[in-house]
Amino acid sequence: MTLRLPLLALICALVPALPLYAADPFQPVFPFPVSGATAQPSVYDSYDLPIAPWRDDALPVARFEGQVDRRAWQLETGGASLLEVLAPLRDQLEALGYEIVLDCEARSCGGFDFRFATEVLPEPGMHVDLNEFRFLSARRGGEAVGLMISRSASAGFVQIITVGQEALPAPVPGQRPGAGEDPPATALIPLAKPVTLPSEPLAAGDALALLDAGLPFALDDLVFETGSAALSHRDYPSLALVAEWLRADEARRLILVGHTDLSGSLDANIALSKRRAEAVRAALIADFGISAARISAEGAGPLAPRATNASDEGRQKNRRVEAIPAST
Template sequence: MIALCAALSAHAGELELPLGANALANRDMPFARYDIPVGPWRDGAVAMELAEGRVLRRTWRINGGQTTLQVFDPLRSQIETQGYEVLFQCHDVECGGFDFRFAVDVVPAPDMAVDFGDYLFLSAKSAAGDFITLLVSRFGRANFVQLVEIGTGDANVIVTPTVAPQAEVSQPTRPQTQADTDQDLTSRLISAGHAVLAGLEFQSGSTTLAQERYESLDALATFMEAQPEQRILLVGHTDTVGNLAPNTALSRARSEAVMRQLQQVYGVDRNRMEAAGAGYMAPLTTNQDAAGREINRRVEVVLLPPK
C-alpha cells in the first residue's frame, strides 16, 4: 500500500500517514516560544510547559470512513517508537471538550477542523528535549490531523518537510445557509455531532433574536424531545470585525439567547443545555468579504455526552 510520508525532525525520523492524506497547512517559525499542553482543562486553564525553539505546525485532511482512533493510534505508536515519551494524552471529554480546544493552539479553519465531541490529543517529549503535539479529529466526512514539532535543543533541529506526490487538494466550498429541516438537522447531528442553526437573525448589534420561532430551532426542539437523555452545547461565533474579547462576549451572549428561547418558547429543559462563545476563533470560511462574514456569524449546536 502506498502511504504518504512526511519527514519530521532529525530526531523523530519519518511519520507515515494513512493513504490519501492531503497536506494543508505548513507553518514554520524559525525560533519561537510555544506552550505545550500537559494536562486537561481544569479550574479555568490548561496546564502548559513552555518550550522555545523552531516551531513547525502542519495539518492534513484524510478522507474516508476511518474513526478518529483509527487515525490517531498508529501515529501515536510511531511517535513512541521514535523515542518520544508521552507527557499527556486525552480524548474530548477527558481533555475538557470545548474549553480545552480553545485553550490550546489550533491552526485556523479550513486548514484544521475540530469536532468538540470527537477529538484525540497527545503531547510528547524526546530525550533530546524536543516536543511533539498531535491532535486528530473527525469533522464531517474527513479526519483532520495537526502535528506541531518544537525543537528546543537546536534552532535548526526541524528540517523542511518533504511530502510524497499526492492528489491535488480541492478548494473548500462554502457551507449552505438555508434552514435545516427536521431530518437534515437530525442527520447532521447524528453523523457529525454538531450542526449550524441556520436562519437565526439577531437585531443589529444586539443579542436579541429578531423573531420567536425558527425552522432550525423547531427541528432542534423536536430532536431533543425524541432524545430525552441528550445534552447539547450552544456555541456562538462572530466575524473578525472588532477585537477578540468583545466578540467572544457577544458570541456567548447570543448562544445564551438561543438557549433561553429553547427553554421559554420550546420547553427544552435548561439543565440539558450549556452555552459558550468562540468569538471569531473558528471561522467556517473567509472573513475577507461580506458574504463570508455573514456565514461566520452563527450559532452551532454540539452534542454532549449524557451525565
C-alpha cells in the same frame, strides 16, 4: 593503548547503528482504513504546541517555528476506542525519537476551554466531540507534533499538525499495511478536496443528517440585534429543526456554541458569543418546550473561524451559533 583499542572498535561498530532521527519526519501509518482526508497548504509559520492541560484560565504552550503542515483524516474505526487509534501513532512518534510532552483526555485536558484554545481545522475536515477527544503533544529538538483524536457517530477523526525543517511530501493514493506486513516509509493517504462552505442554507434533511452523525449544525438564519445578544423576533426554521431533532429521542443533548468575528477584544467577543448561545437556549426552552437540562450554552468568540476575517462576507459567516450533539 592495547586495552583501549577493543573499546574504540566497539564504539566505531555501534555508532553507525544509532538512529538518525532528524532525517525521519513523522508521517503517520494508521491502524484503521482511511475514508477521507483534508490538508491546508504547507507554510513557513509558527505553531503553539500545548504542553500542559488548561489551567488558571490559560493554556500553557511552547511556540515552534518552521515548515508547518496541518492535516486531518477520517478513519473507519467502528467501535474502537480513541486509545486504539492513538496508541500506534504514539508508538511511531517514540520510535522516531520524539519526546511525549502531553497525553490527555477531554476532561483532564481541560474540556471545552482546551478545545477552543488550541488550533483545530474546520468542519467537516476535522470534528471534535467536546466530551470525547484525546490530545498528544510531542517534540524532538526544534520539531513538534500536535495530535488530536475524536469521533462522530460514524467515524474517527485524526488531526496532526507538524513543525519541521521541510514540508512533508504530498500523500498519494494507496492502501494501509496489512497484518504482518512492514509499514511503508510514508503513509499512503489520499487527500480530499479543500473544505468549502455551502453558499445556501442546508436543507432540513441535510441538517438533521449532520446532527444524527454527531456533527455541528450552524443556525445560519438567526438574526441578532447589532452588538447585542437579543434575538430579533421572527420565525427561525433552524430552531424548529433543532427542536425536532431533540424531540425524536429524549436521550439526546445539545451544546450551543456562539461564535463571533475577530472585531473587538477577545474577552468581549467570548462573552458576547456565550450570551448569544444562551439566548438561543432560552428560545428553545420557552418557544419549543425543550427541557433546560438537555441544552447547555458556551461561547468561543473568534477562536474557531470558518472563513476569513479579512472580508465582510467572511466576518458574517463567522458570526454564528452552532448546535453540537453531546454525548449522553
